[in-house]
Amino acid sequence: MKKVLTLAVAAALAGGTAMTQAYEAGDWILRLGATTVAPDADSDVVGDLGVTVDVDDNTQLGIIGTYMATEQFGIELLAATPFSHxxxxxxxxxxxGDTKHLPPTLSIQWYPRGGNSxxxxxxxxxxxYTYFFDESVASDLEGIVGKADLDLDDSFGLSASAGVDIPFGEHWAFNxxxxxxxxxxxxxxxxRDAGNAKVKFDVDIDPWVYNIGIAYKF
Structure with missing residues (x-):
């Protein structure tokens, strides 16, 4: 990431502020990039097993759209191809086990330099809103508890974000x-091997999500 940022800053300084128009009301910005979900997971103890669980990172194609309602305020939708953990x-x-999920996130953004090139x-x-699907129990766990199924409840929660677009053309920028x-x-x-007995436990996934890519202003 440090190398990408260095190249982006160098390109911006070489071209100067004339390389891109200011963000203005009515502009659309499309950002595409490598988006990584890095959970900071914490779970309750799982039933009588006396263990907790963790969730691995995953990277997918991020598709992020922003509409500039004014020069300084935009409405962003974070979307991506399904993450698998x-x-x-x-x-x-x-x-x-493993699961897939889609985490669409709607944000209101403030651009302090909106209106400036x-x-x-x-x-x-x-x-x-996070939608979980294709959950399954791994053979490692089934070797301990027998045949089993896994289900994860969908989630609603708040988010906070920050970022920067560094221009390298009239419409293009690094993001x-x-x-x-x-x-x-x-x-x-x-x-299933214990009469369909159910074990429930809470998992706080609370990920940091990172995107490195390009942006195009329409």
Whole structure:
């Protein structure tokens, strides 16, 4: 990431502020890049097993659209191709399961340099909805508890974000962005070999989300 930022800053300084028009009311900005979800996970103890779980990182194609309502305020929608995460057991070297999710996040952003040419930093606050799907229990865990199914509740939560567009053309810019998202879910494991007994536990995923890519202003 440090190398990308250095190249972006060098390109912006070489071209000067005339390289891009100011962000104005009515502009659309499309950002595409490598978006990484890096959970800072914490879970309750899982039933009588006396273990907790962690959630691995994953990187997908980020598709981020922003509409400039005024020179300084924009409305952003963070979307991406589905993220896929392994769920690991903390106390032993074992995989508990895996899941996919989509985390659309709607934010209101403030651009302090809106209306001025050149680089465009921004900060925002918003709301996230995370939809979990394709959950499954890993063979490692089934070796301990027998055949089982996994279900994760969808999540609503708040988010905070910051980023910067560094121009390298009239419409093009490098983009670096970061979000912190409150994602909390309840996991339910159905033990099919134990009469469909159910084990529930809460998992705070609370990821940092990073994007490195390009932006295009329409």
């Amino acid at each position: 392994d769920i690991d057991v903390n106390e032993i070297d074992a995989k508990a 050149g680089w465009q930093p921004y900060v925002g606050v918003g709301v996230n 670096v962005g970061v979000w912190y998202i409150d994602i909390d879910t309840t996991a339910e494991v159905t033990l």
